[in-house]
Amino acid sequence: MSQPMSRRTALAAALLATGAPVAGWAQSKAAANAEVWPSKPLRIIVGFPAGSSPDLTARTIAEPLSKALGQPVVVENRVGAGGNIGADAVSKARDNHTIGLMINGNLTIAKLLNPAVPYDPQKDLAPLTLVGTSPLVLTVPTNLPGITPQTTGQDFFTLARNAGDKWSYGTPGVGTVGHIGTELLKSRSNINPVHVPYPGYPQVATAMLGGQLQMALLPPALAQAQIRSGKLRGIGVTSTGRSPLAPDLPPLSEAGIRGFSLEIWNAFAAPSTMPAALRERLSAMLVNIIRTDEIRAKLFQQGWQVAATSPEGLSNRIKADTNLLGGIIAMRGIKAE
Incomplete structure (x- = not known):
């Protein structure tokens, strides 16, 4: 007495009977498996x-x-x-x-x-x-020599070019977007600050407040908190246009850094x-x-x-x-x- 065919065997037999190719069987098997997915957390x-x-x-x-x-x-x-x-x-x-x-x-x-x-x-x-x-926010300490409430983005980049490698910038580490992004910014703006890596963005902000760094690209939430406290100054955002995450800050393109975009x-x-x-x-x-x-x-x-x-x-x-x-x-x- 023959045993009843399993669902899988029956499906395979039906496909063979209709001349369906092996690929069709594989696709049908995958579809059947998808029907019972997910089967666990x-x-x-x-x-x-x-x-x-x-x-x-x-x-x-x-x-x-x-x-x-x-x-x-x-x-x-x-x-x-x-x-x-x-x-x-x-x-x-x-x-x-x-x-x-x-x-x-x-x-x-x-x-x-x-x-x-x-x-x-x-x-x-x-x-x-x-x-x-x-985007990231280009920030500087408010007590940095040459920085005033009237300092424009173009003024900042002039100061940075004149400073050469006497300035330093901080990031959460070598190879992070903050690091590579600032190197991209250096290549587009002809500035040359020295890279100093830190464990994370909070430590970068602390180093700026302590006078160890002259600039950094920070996430908007962290940057905005320090900007509102009056301890950091926002120069601009790295997006192509203004961002709802930092609506009061212009894109760096308005400071003359054309074609620069980083998120x-x-x-x-x-x-x-x-x-x-x-x-x-x-x-x-x-x-x-x-x-x-x-x-x-x-x-x-x-x-x-x-x-x-x-x-x-x-x-x-x-x-x-x-x-x-x-x-x-x-x-x-x-x-x-």
Whole structure:
């Protein structure tokens, strides 16, 4: 007596009977698997500590994503190497239930800065959506000689050119967007301050307040707080136009730095091995969540202007930033510590 065929066997037999090619069977199998996904909690790996900006963004989106999936969403912090440890963990995940929340560098220049990085952003990670973007704010201490309430952006760059390498600028470390972005600014404005790396942006701001630094590119929330206190002066933002995150500050193009544009951003990515159907489903869910008024407002409070792009939109941004920042890395010979 013959045994009843399983659903999978029956589907295969039906496909063979109709002359369907093997590719059609593979696609149908993937579709069947997608129907029962997710079958367990989804992990969001973040390469930065709890309380950091990427961590806050991931946790903001985790709850509504859990509701949309019908499964718990767990944020897991894999800290180290500027987020690259977390990105590597995502690239090697094979459970189809792991994605990552990453910053610019993890998806663009990681391997250009350090060939020993164990994953390839272009090959091992698949874009899901660009979450949010933010310009940086060029700031200086208000007690810096030559700086007055009337000092314009053009005045500042004249002072900086005259100072040469007697000035210093601070960043959260070698190879960060703040570092490479300032080197880009140096190349476009003919200034030459010396780079001094710090553990993070708060320490950079403290060093400026203490007189150890003459300039820095800071995130808007941190910069605005110090500007309102009267301790730092904002020269301009690194976006192409004015930003709602720092609406009172002009773009640096108005100070004569033509064609200069730089933003920090964060994004969701999946392992490139995750089936395309699952990535598309996740991307659509994430975009819908990020675009809601509630999440948009929360991300704005965290210092992000919502983007919520398609995977293709994020892919284009990755390529553009890799070319821009990669050119500066090569020109300046920048290597990760």
